[in-house]
Amino acid sequence: MKATMDKRHIQNQLAAINRLNAKDETIIRFMEVCGTHTHAIGKSGIRQLLPDNIQLISGPGCPVCVTHEQEIEAFLSLAARENVVIATFGDMLRVPCSRGSLDEARGEGARVKVVYSPLEALSLAERNKHLEIVFLGVGFETTAPLVAASMIKAQKNGLKNFSVYSLHKVIPPALEVLLLDERVQLNGFILPGHVSTIIGEKPYQFIAERFNKGGVIAGFAPHDILEAIIMLLKQRNDVKPEITIQYNRGMNADGNPAARQVLEQVFVIDDAWWRGLGMLKNSGLRIREELQELDAAKKFGIVVKDYTEEVPDNGCACGEILKGIKLPGDCALFGKKCTPSYPIGPCMVSSEGTCAAYYRYSQYC
Amino acid sequence: MCLAVPLQIISINDDMAKAGLVGLVKEISLALLPEVTVGDWVLVHAGFAIHRIEETDAEETLNLLRELGEVNESNHG
Numbered sequence: 001m002k003a004t005m006d007k008r009h010i011q012n013q014l015a016a017i018n019r020l021n022a023k024d025e026t027i028i029r030f031m032e033v034c035g036t037h038t039h040a041i042g043k044s045g046i047r048q049l050l051p052d053n054i055q056l057i058s059g060p061g062c063p064v065c066v067t068h069e070q071e072i073e074a075f076l077s078l079a080a081r082e083n084v085v086i087a088t089f090g091d092m093l094r095v096p097c098s099r100g101s102l103d104e105a106r107g108e109g110a111r112v113k114v115v116y117s118p119l120e121a122l123s124l125a126e127r128n129k130h131l132e133i134v135f136l137g138v139g140f141e142t143t144a145p146l147v148a149a150s151m152i153k154a155q156k157n158g159l160k161n162f163s164v165y166s167l168h169k170v171i172p173p174a175l176e177v178l179l180l181d182e183r184v185q186l187n188g189f190i191l192p193g194h195v196s197t198i199i200g201e202k203p204y205q206f207i208a209e210r211f212n213k214g215g216v217i218a219g220f221a222p223h224d225i226l227e228a229i230i231m232l233l234k235q236r237n238d239v240k241p242e243i244t245i246q247y248n249r250g251m252n253a254d255g256n257p258a259a260r261q262v263l264e265q266v267f268v269i270d271d272a273w274w275r276g277l278g279m280l281k282n283s284g285l286r287i288r289e290e291l292q293e294l295d296a297a298k299k300f301g302i303v304v305k306d307y308t309e310e311v312p313d314n315g316c317a318c319g320e321i322l323k324g325i326k327l328p329g330d331c332a333l334f335g336k337k338c339t340p341s342y343p344i345g346p347c348m349v350s351s352e353g354t355c356a357a358y359y360r361y362s363q364y365c
Numbered sequence: 366m367c368l369a370v371p372l373q374i375i376s377i378n379d380d381m382a383k384a385g386l387v388g389l390v391k392e393i394s395l396a397l398l399p400e401v402t403v404g405d406w407v408l409v410h411a412g413f414a415i416h417r418i419e420e421t422d423a424e425e426t427l428n429l430l431r432e433l434g435e436v437n438e439s440n441h442g
Contacts, residue, residue, distance in 0.1 A: 036367050043432070063366050089411075091366060117412025119394060142367040146413040149396040194367040197408065197416045220368075221429040249422035250369070250408060256415060259397040352366055 006223070013226040014049055020233035025053040029185055030232055031178070031324055033171065034192030035062030035352030036220055042361035044222040054229070057324035058354040060174050061192055063139045064091040065322060065346040065353045066274045071167055072097035074302050078134055078165065079110035081300065085128070087121035088136040090114045091350045094343065118150035118164075125154070125162035134296045137166040142194040144168040144285050145259035148266035151287075151294045163296040166287050169272050171195050172203045173283035179211045183325050188214040188232040190225065193247040198263075200255030204243045214241035219250055266291060275346060276319030318345035321354050328358040335359060369408040369415060370430060371423035374401055384409065386427070 022028060032038055038058045041047055047056050060066050076099055079086045086102065093103040093114065106112040111131075115121050118135050125133040137147045147164055154162040171192060178184045191204060196217045207215045214235040218228035228246045235241050245253060263285070272284025287295040296302065316338070317331035328334045328347070338344040340356055347353035351360075372384035372391065384393045384407065391409070398414040401407055406423040407414035418426070 034367060040429075089366070119392075119412045139366060142369075142410055142415070145397050145415075146394070146411055149394060149413065153394075153396070192367060194369050194408075194410060194415070197369070221425065249418055249425070250416060252416075256397060258399060259415060262397060350366070 009223055010226065013223060013230060016230050017054070017226065017233065018051060020230060020237060021051050021054060022236075025051075027053050027055060028187050028233070028236065029055045029057055029324075030188050030190055030229065031057045031059045031186050032190040032225070033059040033061040033175065034190075034195065035065070035350065036194070037190060037192065037218065037225065038062065038354055038357045039352045040220050040222065041225060042357035044225075045361070046222060046225055047362065050229070054233075056190075057186070058321070058357070059178065059189075059324055060274065060277060060322045061140070061171065061195075062347070062350050062352040062354070063143070063169065064095055064350040065318065066169065066174075066276065067092070067095065067138055067167060067346065068273045068275045069097045070304050071273075072101070073099055074165070074297075074304050075102055075136060076100065076105055077302060078296065078300060079105045079112060081132070083130070084132045084134055084300075085111040085113055085124065086134055086136060087113050087115045087118075087124060089116075089138065091352075092136055092138055095346050095349045096343065118147050122150055122154055122157075122159065122162060125159050126157075129161055131161060132299075133162050134300075135162070135164045137164045137168050140169055140171055140192070140195050141198045141263075142192075144267065145198060145256075145263045148262045151266050151291060152262065154294060155291070160293070163294050163299050164287065165296040165302070166267070166285055167272070168267065168285035169274065169283055170269070170285065171199075172206070173280045174274060174277060175204070175207060177277055177280055178323060179207065179213065181323065184323055186213065186324070187236060188216070188241065190228045190232070191215045191217040191243075193217060193219050193224075193250050196245075196247065196255065197251040198256050198259045200251070201243050201245055201253050208241045208243055212241050215243045217243070217245045217247050217251065219247040274322075276322035314344060316345035318347040318355070321347055328355040331355070367410070368430075369410040369426075371406050371418060371426045372409050372414075373420075373423070374403050374405045374407060374414075377401070377403060382414070384414070
């Protein structure tokens with residue numbers, strides 16, 4: 001019964017999208033920023049259900065995919081230390097750099113432990129005082145607060161053998177870079193639900209105010225994403241771009257202030273390198289000086305090589321795919337040399353990467 | 366990576382809680398969402414409650430996760 005109702009609801013939404021669609025079939029491009037949206041769109045087949053002129057472009061919202069090649073090398077340097085155990089979310093394991101991946105390092109004897117939560121990394125540190133547990137802090141505003149909370153807990157419990165290598169990034173500066181790039185043609189954004197659970201709607205206001213584009217913060221069910229598309233089409237027809245919330249059940253308009261307070265207690269905003277986007281001002285989260293005993297980069301003297309050095313060109317188009325300039329099918333390696341079993345670029349590694357989602361769910365890209 | 370799963374709070378001990386879903390019980394942290402009580406439903410991301418939700422909404426999110434094949438998998442980060 002419920003499935004029938006859901007199906008009817010989706011059909012009604014698709015009819016609404018057809019009604020609101022541009023009559024002259026002008027190309028309308030919306031970018032879904034979040035990797036979880038990319039995965040959901042692929043899985044549900046939404047892209048194929050939309051009118052041909054409405055295109056969904058995937059953005060830089062898969063944290064694994066935007067982790068810079070040279071940071072993966074830093075992970076490998078850490079993993080090579082004799083008494084270090086790397087604790088990481090599973091997605092990072094297979095991301096390759098020219099020196100290999102964490103998974104390969106593990107095969108060669110490095111201690112790499114996959115954890116579901118940084119709390120597990122804390123338990124590891126409690127139980128193994130003779131080892132140094134280094135948690136790889138990769139993720140956006142959704143994840144960074146809980147890594148911060150874990151660091152506060154480690155400090156409170158006097159844990160000396162726990163540290164974090166922070167590569168956390170924040171989403172709004174990446175959106176600004178896309179909006180400033182004239183090669184990226186967009187009519188609006190489907191904004192990430194759970195990043196917004198933390199940051200709320202305010203940090204996106206510049207999209208409407210400075211760039212005259214709309215954005216809808218969306219949930220992750222197919223009907224949420226279709227609803228967001230309907231809202232964006234209405235904004236377009238009314239020539240009234242604004243930031244609105246579709247995902248009311250998963251967030252408050254002002255986000256989660258307690259989580260933001262924890263974030264500020266531990267991190268300061270700093271410049272950060274994004275794979276494909278380059279160095280973005282004020283887009284990363286660095287561990288505060290006061291907490292440097294918890295900062296793995298300081299503790300182990302990790303110096304990342306000069307990022308401006310050319311990364312060897314292996315033909316991977318992830319950089320342009322992350323910006324929505326190219327689609328996976330435009331990359332010569334896609335589906336041939338580069339597959340989920342043998343990924344060459346990060347967009348193929350994570351199940352939330354654009355290439356992995358296209359490879360898995362689309363026959364027509 | 367930014368998935369969050371709805372769980373219901375079963376018991377609270379300081380800033381930690383036991384939270385469950387159809388027989389599965391997990392220990393989660395309330396450090397980012399201090400004002401919850403037993404019986405509340407919360408969205409949990411990588412072991413931390415990040416938002417309180419209504420029970421009806423929890424059900425909807427669960428259905429979605431089942432469709433995405435993420436329930437019963439190690440959905441982290």
